[in-house]
Amino acid sequence: MNPLKRLREDTERRELAGLRRRLRPRSADHDGLIDLASNDYLGLSRDPRLIEGAVRAVREYGTGSTGSRLVTGTTRLHAELDERLAAFCGAAAGLAFSSGYLANLGAVATLSGPGTLVISDQVNHASIVDACRLSRARVQIAPHRDTAAVERALRDRPEEHALVVTDAVFSVDGDLAPLAELHRLAREHGALLVIDEAHALGVVGEYGRGAAWASGLAGEPDVVLTLTLSKSLASQGGAVLGAPEVIETLIDTGRTMIFDTGLNPAALGAALAALDVIESSPELPARARSNARAIVKIAESHGLESSVPDAAVVPVFLGEARAALRGAEICAEQGLKVGCFRPPSVPEGRACLRITARASLNEVELTGLDQGLGAVAQAVAP
Template sequence: MDDTPEHPLDWLDRAAADRRAAGLRRTLRHRAADEPQLDLAGNDYLGLSRDKRVVDAGVAALRTWGAGSTGSRLVTGSTELHARLEDELAAFVGTEAGLVFSSGYTANIGVVTGLSGAGSLVVSDGANHASIVDACRLSRARVLVTPHADVAAVDAALAARTEERALVVTDAVTSADGTLTPLDALHAVCRARGAVLVVDEAHGLGVRGEGGRGLAAELGLAGADDVVLTVTLSKALGSQGGAVLGPRRVVEHLVDAARTMIFDTGLAPAAAGAALAALHILRDEPRLPAAVLAAAAALADAARVPAPPSAVVPVVLGEPERAFAAAQRCAELGLRVGCFRPPSVPEGTSRLRLTARADLTDADLDLARRVLATVLAES
């Protein structure tokens, strides 16, 4: 009998084998700068990540401020550029103030943990992004997860609470299926029950609302004194980073209390400069959000699924192996699409996830139609 103890990391091999057997093994794919495939997998909704105006602004910020912000926001990581970005984001969306973070992920963690804590309740939508899920886990609050968009369940959770403070946290637009959350109904419940509504506009900014101001702005909620928004700079704005937008006293509190702002290095100046330029383009070209939705409708028609109210077009195929094989086949035919499998989506709903862009041409859409017709017939 071999008494040699097992290596403490051997369990990783077994876990990898289990994931492989379930069709859930993931690998990094290193994209080339000149990749020939049409990209319908990324979140560059307005097609601005390579726009010369955005790139030039990032380069100018790089030359002016350097490659990194050099420290946390409270030490040396806040520049005049960060302040401009915060002020202009808040003004564009319609809130009192803004606070820029290094990512949308850290913005969600910062706002949820900063506004909750022990002795409070956080009600989280069951379809929320992983960043919100992780924020809830870190909050030290009591967390209740309600079914997606179930306003009655949220109302019941708030009505039964014993905690003095409560947050309701939700995505405005769900990342996996592109549906809209009924924010107006949720806000009415929050206001009646004395709770704060926190809305992640990651997939709403640049796509929904007048001029792309987001779903909360579309519904008249962006400037409410009991609503806090988070946005990402890495999707419609084509850069990187995130922000919290809302009442000034919330922003001031987060400067004191949000650990992902206090202890994280500030957003790189190049990313801030690029995001600010993209925001100016969105402000000056209000046709862009409608172009995104038109492209999404065309892609949905090609995939024979209903037109979505956002840039996200889900094509549900069922089992993860089937979705993965279909995504690989699309790539072989010149089309890069997303492949969402558990735990990103529920069991049995693995899917292709197509993302529309405002700059898709007729030729791009024709290619997508041909490839999707072939792949879906084979799947």
């Protein structure tokens, strides 16, 4: 039997269902389209200060970190970023990884394991889902934002140890997890709370310090934060923040830290420069959130279903996968680049355009979005 025949047949089935994915290389200016799809929430990816930070780091350290963080891959820039990220988010200590995905894999898998219960929100990011699968712990999926279900799972568990794992801001719906209540439950039942700040850092809380900070959880010893540098910080990489015991455990036993090459100098330099910009520009997070609210109003004015944004992510629900594909095509025809999310990234019947609000969006771009979503509503609205 030809093993590639099965792959071709599976690809054909995905094509018929509107579920094919394709890589589409873009130009530096997003092919002339208004960028409403990227995670560049603060509009810093082309900021000269970040570019200079990246270039300066490359000139000093070269293009690669040259090894894992335990061998030659920890530079003074790594140590500085570890400390600054922790200080910015109010944590005791930090550890940078080469991606946010690996930060989640490392945190959840290392802090759980056999004899541990991991409770994960139903719509957590794929990196958390995969971390749970790799953890070798018993995993219980809680309905979205259902704190009563989390409480029952914690109360009734036979395991001594437990982790509650959640996105801070969920990556498609853009809503905020009930972090204060989850922390109360975790502490009451002797569990760690792991919060993925990927879509909250730089957008939520004072100076964009994140959802844990905004919820009064910064620095709590039983709270572990994971984050990415590739969104509001306009760089690449990830980090885990928490108590010294957490970071020491990751350094000693975290496989995604021990066996992975350290973050490259350019990403470190850009991320450090981004922190400088954010700390000196406290208006940026509020501007991103304001633009997100404006996008929701535009969508609703055309009769399109959306949700109240807690950060910079705005979904526009169109139903079936093909409707979302057509909606994204219409937006491109109108000069707009938007995200198109289909199963398995979202449940069946909840395919959507995922629109992201940059702090740097202007009135001309919002007017263009108004026209584009109007055309979508006329053509494919459910």
